[in-house]
Amino acid sequence: MQNINLDDFLTEGIIKEKDFREKVSLINWRKYQDQKVIIKGCSKAAVPTWAYLIIVANLTKYAKRIYFGEPCSAIDIFKNS
16 A cells, blocks of 8 residues: 655645645656555644645546555545446
8 A cells, every 4th residue: 555644745844835736746646556545644734625635636547546544544535446
């Protein structure tokens, strides 16, 4: 299972939209092709809803399944059939 850690998107300890979108645009989303992906729910900072939506929108084109949370209690949020 592939992991996306939201702490990787922090700038100066917070998520700044401009920097976030730039980091998202640099990701090679194809590496998630047919993979199970978990978006880690714990972060050092508050994560705005739009940040999750942007990540999920990009992942749905490639990922087989998308989960949210921690591996021991992940919530299934998308299944590509």
